[in-house]
Structure formats: structure tokens, C-alpha cells
Amino acid sequence: MDKIIIEARVNELAPRDENPNVPFSPEEIIADAKNCYDAGASIIHYHGRTATGEPEHDPAFYMETNSGIRAACPILIHPTLGYVAHGGDAKERFDAVEKSMEDPKTAPHFAPTDTGTVNVDWWNPEKNEYDTTNLVYENSTDTLIYFANRIRHHGLKHYCVSWNISFTRQMGALMKMGVIEAPVFVLLCMTDGISLSGHPGTKEGLDAHTTFLPKDQKVFWSAMNYKGNLFLLTEKVIKEGGHISIGLGDYPYCEFGQPTNADLIAKVVEQAKSLGREVATVDDTRKMLEMNSGAAAAA
Numbered sequence: 001m002d003k004i005i006i007e008a009r010v011n012e013l014a015p016r017d018e019n020p021n022v023p024f025s026p027e028e029i030i031a032d033a034k035n036c037y038d039a040g041a042s043i044i045h046y047h048g049r050t051a052t053g054e055p056e057h058d059p060a061f062y063m064e065t066n067s068g069i070r071a072a073c074p075i076l077i078h079p080t081l082g083y084v085a086h087g088g089d090a091k092e093r094f095d096a097v098e099k100s101m102e103d104p105k106t107a108p109h110f111a112p113t114d115t116g117t118v119n120v121d122w123w124n125p126e127k128n129e130y131d132t133t134n135l136v137y138e139n140s141t142d143t144l145i146y147f148a149n150r151i152r153h154h155g156l157k158h159y160c161v162s163w164n165i166s167f168t169r170q171m172g173a174l175m176k177m178g179v180i181e182a183p184v185f186v187l188l189c190m191t192d193g194i195s196l197s198g199h200p201g202t203k204e205g206l207d208a209h210t211t212f213l214p215k216d217q218k219v220f221w222s223a224m225n226y227k228g229n230l231f232l233l234t235e236k237v238i239k240e241g242g243h244i245s246i247g248l249g250d251y252p253y254c255e256f257g258q259p260t261n262a263d264l265i266a267k268v269v270e271q272a273k274s275l276g277r278e279v280a281t282v283d284d285t286r287k288m289l290e291m292n293s294g295a296a297a298a299a
Helices: 026-039 059-072 095-100 141-153 165-177 203-211 234-239 261-274 282-288
Strands: 006-009 043-046 076-079 110-114 157-162 184-191 219-226 243-246
Touching (some): 006 026, 026 043, 165 203, 203 219, 234 261
Parallel strands (some): 110 157
């Protein structure tokens, strides 16, 4: 069985009301990246945030953060393209990556491609109604092809994201077209609580994802649970050869008090080792995902 790749999803758009350890500023994200790397993570995923926690799309934020992370530790960098908070066209959404690639010191290692479109409105389970009704995370096929071509142009690694089976099928089609190249790292989204956009964070929800992964391509899958406790599934993921993407960006983990992102990574490492699964280092992850092409991406 492959060594387990652990990704730290450090902030997303999460507030600090339940856990104050969510990093916002470049300095906080950089420090978190180093701590998560020391705890056993080989990938960090982050969103630009303002001092008050609002989404930040300025390329300068990403360049400063990427540069600081690279100076602090060798963890692999996976920034967002803005999610539903960025309403620009494909070129505008990819702009922070384009500018970051102008200097190897500010370059990321991955760029994401969420291979489909999904409603991401907030569900209120207490009132049995939606708190929002017009949040659409839109990714047209034209947009996906544009992202994929730019990712290949820069020698970055594709990071695919599947919210449901239709996303996985679209990913498979893009792989057959040759615009996304194997081996692929794909994040299988599960969602709970106020988010109904992905599969439920249950064994059945995960099985529905993995059943439809391409059988004729080399695919590494990782699991996350947005607004839910991923530790309810980590044993299953570890035993089935999957990988783990976890962090305060998805869920505050108040079950453990007010943990840091590094605390969560350490818990995954401990569980993986107890189940006999080795943890992938950054070098292991690069080798598994064949990330040694592309001057900037491999630096």
C-alpha cells in the first residue's frame, strides 16, 4: 500500500468564532505551514484572507505567502483559485497563479481544478430552510480546459476536486482528452451540517465516490469533510489506501478543545502509524505524483 499523503487545509473561508487558530494573514499561514510540515503534512492548501477574515484575491497576498512558505519549509503549496468567493472569468481566477509563476520563489506546486459546477448554498437544519439561495460554484467545461492547459503550461501538478460523481466522470473525460495527465491527485469532497453540496460524510458517501474513480488511470484519492468531522472516516480511508486532507478550514474540531492545524495533522499521523501505514514525506509525495517536471514546480 502507498504511503499516506497528508494535506493541511488550514483556513478555507472559516471564521474564528469557534476556533481562534484559523490563520488569516500571510505570516499566520506561513507559520501554520511550517508547524503542519513538522507534524507530518506534505501539502498545504490555503485561501487568501483579509485581516478581518474576508476573502482576499490580490495576487500579492499569494506571492508573499508562497515565498514565505518556501523559505520556511519544503511543504508542497496548493493555493485556492478563489472558490465561489471569486466571481471572475477563468483568466481572472487564474491570475494569482500566473503572477506567482513569474518567480520560482513565489511559485506554488499545485493548481486546483474542481471538475464541475455545484450549488453551495448554506442549509439551516434548525429551520429546515436555506440561509442563502444563489451561491453557485460555476466551472464550465471551457473554464476547466483553460485551467488544465495553463497548469500544464507552467509544469504544475493538477489537483482535481470532485464534489460528486459527475465531477469524477468529467475528470475522467478530461484525462481521456489528455488535458489532465496521470497520475492524478483527486480530492473527494464530503460535506455535512450546513453544507449539502458533496456526498455525506459517511462510509456510504465515501464508497459512492471511490466506486466511480477511473479504473484505467493512475489516481491517488484523498478524503475531506467540509463542515464535518473527518475523523469519523479516517480509519476507513487509511485502511483502504486513500489519503487525508484535513484542517480547521473545514471544521473547528471543538471535540478536541481548540486544536491547531498541526494538532490535527499529528492525530492523523498517529492513527496512520497505529494502523501500519507509513506517512509520505514531501519527497515521497513528489515521487508518487511524478512531480519532477517543470522548473518552477519542481524547485
